[in-house]
Amino acid sequence: MCKILVYCTDAEIFQQNRILDGKIAADYPGALWVTRLSEVVSKQGIKTVTGDVARLLIEREGVVASNFILIQEECAADGIELIKMGAIPFLITSFESPLYAYNFYKNIKTITSKYMNRVLFSGALENVDLNGKNHALHFPCYSLMQKAEIVPWEQRKFIVMIAANKYWKLRCNSIRSFFVWLRDLSLNRKNFHTDLHLNNQLHDQRLSVIEYFGQHSEIDIYGAYWRDITNLPSEWQNRLAGILEKINPGKCADKQKTSSEYKFSICFENLSYEGYVTEKIIDCFNAGVIPIYMGAPNINDFVPENSFIDFRDFGSLSDLNIYLKGLTNKQAMSMLDSGQSFLKSEDGYRFSYEGFSEEVNKMLTEVIVKCSM
Numbered sequence: 016m017c018k019i020l021v022y023c024t025d026a027e028i029f030q031q032n033r034i035l036d037g038k039i040a041a042d043y044p045g046a047l048w049v050t051r052l053s054e055v056v057s058k059q060g061i062k063t064v065t066g067d068v069a070r071l072l073i074e075r076e077g078v079v080a081s082n083f084i085l086i087q088e089e090c091a092a093d094g095i096e097l098i099k100m101g102a103i104p105f106l107i108t109s110f111e112s113p114l115y116a117y118n119f120y121k122n123i124k125t126i127t128s129k130y131m132n133r134v135l136f137s138g139a140l141e142n143v144d145l146n147g148k149n150h151a152l153h154f155p156c157y158s159l160m161q162k163a164e165i166v167p168w169e170q171r172k173f174i175v176m177i178a179a180n181k182y183w184k185l186r187c188n189s190i191r192s193f194f195v196w197l198r199d200l201s202l203n204r205k206n207f208h209t210d211l212h213l214n215n216q217l218h219d220q221r222l223s224v225i226e227y228f229g230q231h232s233e234i235d236i237y238g239a240y241w242r243d244i245t246n247l248p249s250e251w252q253n254r255l256a257g258i259l260e261k262i263n264p265g266k267c268a269d270k271q272k273t274s275s276e277y278k279f280s281i282c283f284e285n286l287s288y289e290g291y292v293t294e295k296i297i298d299c300f301n302a303g304v305i306p307i308y309m310g311a312p313n314i315n316d317f318v319p320e321n322s323f324i325d326f327r328d329f330g331s332l333s334d335l336n337i338y339l340k341g342l343t344n345k346q347a348m349s350m351l352d353s354g355q356s357f358l359k360s361e362d363g364y365r366f367s368y369e370g371f372s373e374e375v376n377k378m379l380t381e382v383i384v385k386c387s388m
Contacts, residue, residue, distance in 0.1 A: 017061060017082075018082055018083070019063070019072075019078075019083050019084070020052075020056055020061055020062070021063070021066055021069045021083045021094075022064075023065070023069075023086065025092060026088075028043075029043075029049075030067045030068075031065065032064055032065050034049050034050065035049070035050055044110075044154075045154055045155055045293075049063075050368075052376060056379065066092075069102070070100075073097075073100060080100035081103065083097060083102040084102070084105045085098065086106045086107075086108070087104070087106070087130070089107075089111065089116050089126075090116075090122075098129060103386065104129045104131065105131055105132060106132040106133070107126070107130040107132070107134075108152065109135055110293075112285050112286040112288060112291055113286065113288065114285050114286050120139065123139060123142050123143060124142055128147075130147060131148065131382060132147065132150065133148070134151075134375075135149070135152055136151070136292075137290025137313070138288045141289075148378070152290065153292075153371065154293045154294055155372070156294030156366060156367075157301050157368070158369070159367055161271070163302055164272070164275055164303070165303045168347055168348070169344075171278045172276060172278070173233050173234065174235070174278070174279045174307075175234070175236075175237065175281070176225070176235075176237070176238075177237045177238055177267060178283075179238040179241075180238065180241045180246065181240065182218045182246050182247050182251075215286050216285065216287075217285060221281065222255065224281050225262075226254055226255060228336070229261070234262055235262055235263075235277070236262055236264075237265065237273060238266065239266060241259055242263065270298060271301055271302045274298065274299065275302045278347065279305050280304045281307050282295045282296050282299055282308045282309075282310075289313055290313060291311045292311045292314060292318070295308075295310075296308055296310075296323060300318075300322065300355065300363075303351055303354075305323065305324060305350050305354075306322075306354075307324045309325075319353050319357055321349070321353045322350055322353035322357055323354070
């Protein structure tokens with residue numbers, strides 16, 4: 016029997032082979048590469064299914080588990096069970112930061128050790144086994160078919176931020192885990208989650224930008240959950256009272272089109288973490304808007320430094336504001352051109368759905384050749 020590629024995820028929206036439907040996958044950043052990969056491998060005679068479907072094929076139809084080649088997303092339960100059944104652990108990945116994929120990063124060395132290939136943010140690769148092949152993740156988030164409509168600079172509004180209000184708070188799933196965290200903190204013990212979660216999250220920096228530019232209605236915020244900010248610390252609720260209602264038009268139907276109507280976009284990752292470069296800055300290039308970026312400390316390893324504004328270069332929001340308002344049309348066009356050129360380059364191609372799926376397919380071909388020997 017031919018090998019079957021299996022994508023294992025705990026996200027119910029993608030199970031029952033739904034991630035193979037491009038219309039569904041397109042609504043979720045980073046998902047469409049699986050659809051593209053399934054299209055590529057189908058031409059090679061390889062079928063693709065999700066983990067839950069693979070388990071049914073084994074349990075109900077007697078398909079031999081060793082025919083399945085697994086791609087696992089984080090701690091996906093189907094992947095863990097399929098390995099026990101005898102499936103081939105081909106590749107494991109995570110597109111989430113340690114803020115939200117807590118258990119995966121906490122146990123990353125153990126979870127990833129069985130896999131031949133690990134495609135992760137470079138900061139995470141420091142914590143995995145050196146056996147096997149480790150690859151720095153280039154977050155797939157755009158299609159080569161996408162084309163930006165460049166709005167004349169003079170006709171654009173000032174600043175936009177497109178992000179949901181998902182303020183991170185320490186979550187302990189049991190009383191015991193809370194006291195373990197508290198103990199480590201009191202002992203000043205090196206704790207992965209204490210270091211990252213409390214020191215490196217960037218949600219407060221986003222709120223500071225909203226407060227500063229929002230006071231004079233110089234920023235528009237699109238995204239869910241901004242009409243109810245009771246999830247924010249009380250200090251921020253008080254500071255932002257009366258500001259958000261003036262600058263939050265609600266959700267936007269078309270992120271690229273909305274962004275293209277502005278000169279600058281606040282592009283802050285959820286976390287400052289090595290190699291954690293997500294769709295946010297690539298979306299800006301696609302829309303033809305200048306990103307004001309904060310996130311991966313090594314961002315210049317991924318995108319050209321003249322294609323974005325590095326928030327770290329400014330001592331205050333006032334300094335940033337002065338710089339933005341003093342930027343000439345020529346300087347702005349140079350940045351925009353740099354971003355567009357990057358998307359057309361070999362390095363930019365790695366962030367496309369097509370480029371990422373092509374890279375995974377090369378890894379897959381090596382595994383299939385080994386298995387056939």
